Amino acid sequence: MSFDRRTRLDQMRDADRARDRRNRVIGIGLSAVVVAGLLGFGSYMLLERSEATESKPAAEQDGKGLDDKPSGPIAGEKTWDAAKLGRDHVTTDVKYPMEPPVGGNHNPAWLNCDGVVYEKAVPNVNAVHALEHGSVWVTYSGKASGSDVDALATRVRSTPYSLMSPYEGQAGAIMLTAWGKQVTVDGADDPRVARFFAKYVQGAQTPEPGAPCTGGVDG
């Protein structure tokens, strides 16, 4: 048999203590929830903002424009150290270590490169000067197909700061050259053609930005 031997006063004190404990648990619990909620909310706002900042450039591309930015490497492209390519004007002939040349000393007169298609081979010393002015030079050997040559000619005629000429003795059938850059492509519809033009027509490789492609010589 059990009975409460404590006095009434003791029982009241126990009840008070229990209520205190309960209030404290509720108080701490609620505070913790509020603090956690605010911390979470604040972190979310900050994170969301930094994400928005990061994704902005991509979001503003207009869908089809994955290669809007003329950045990123082009498969098979060769690069020469621009600092080691000569830039002097010389009136003598120049032996270039690559074919077609991608840079080096050159003739004082640049080859006109305002979307010009040359039917005959052009002098290297003038073409290199056109590269210095920011143009892309399309060259083809006898191995290139007639339809590829026609399609590339159409592109060049519509693209100021590009030029095109036959080039016997080059390794590839169709080669694209800019100052310090060169790639051999498989045909006129090789996607690297568009990439190379977008990246290097008056591109960041240009040693003399703003220089003209008119007022020079026609080969």
Place this chain on the structure above:
Amino acid sequence: MSPARTRRTRWVAGSAVAVALLFAGAATVASARGGTETSGPPRTPSAGSADAGFARDMAVHHQQAVEMAFIVRDGTEDEDVRRLAYDIANTQAGQRGMLLGWLDLWELPKTAPEGQGPMAWMEGESGGAHSDPGGHSGHDMQGMAGMDHDGALMPGMATRTELGRLREATGAKAEVLFLQLMTDHHKGGVAMARACARQCTVPVEKRLARGMVEAQQSELDLMADMLAARGAAPRP
């Protein structure tokens, strides 16, 4: 529980809530500010935008005006024509540099997005198939896809054949031909600049475009007078 302990508990809980409130508030303010333009990198136009299109196409258009100005300065001694040509060459070469510089800053190509002809960015111009802004139907953009443009890539631009004629001309003949070709060129240029003044979103570019419209229109009047003084008129 002692009253002292209860007070301490309440004080700690209260402080935690206050600190958390401050943090959440600061984060909200920072986030809201990021939504406007006070922080973060500036907005960059896309390759298909009017801002980029105008910068690309007007750079090409201007280059030919610079070229024609140099040609006529070699072909005539007339002081008025040589001064106008000097003005056009310097102004348009300078503006061309601004346009290309913006494309460099925006890291965008100088060539149009693949498959797009020149001026495809212009609204209501059906992909650049232009309804003759220069009153010179030979130069509209029909057949832009082909290769019969003879170097006249945009409205108002002279063909290679016309540039060749200008190179061969001298004296009064060169002056009249230059004034006629440049009149067509300016009309095409004004139409394109108007489109940017309307569609571009970059304030400094809109301002430059508006300036081009005003300056080239005033030069059109000047050239009409100069043609009249030489017993000639703009081409129909």
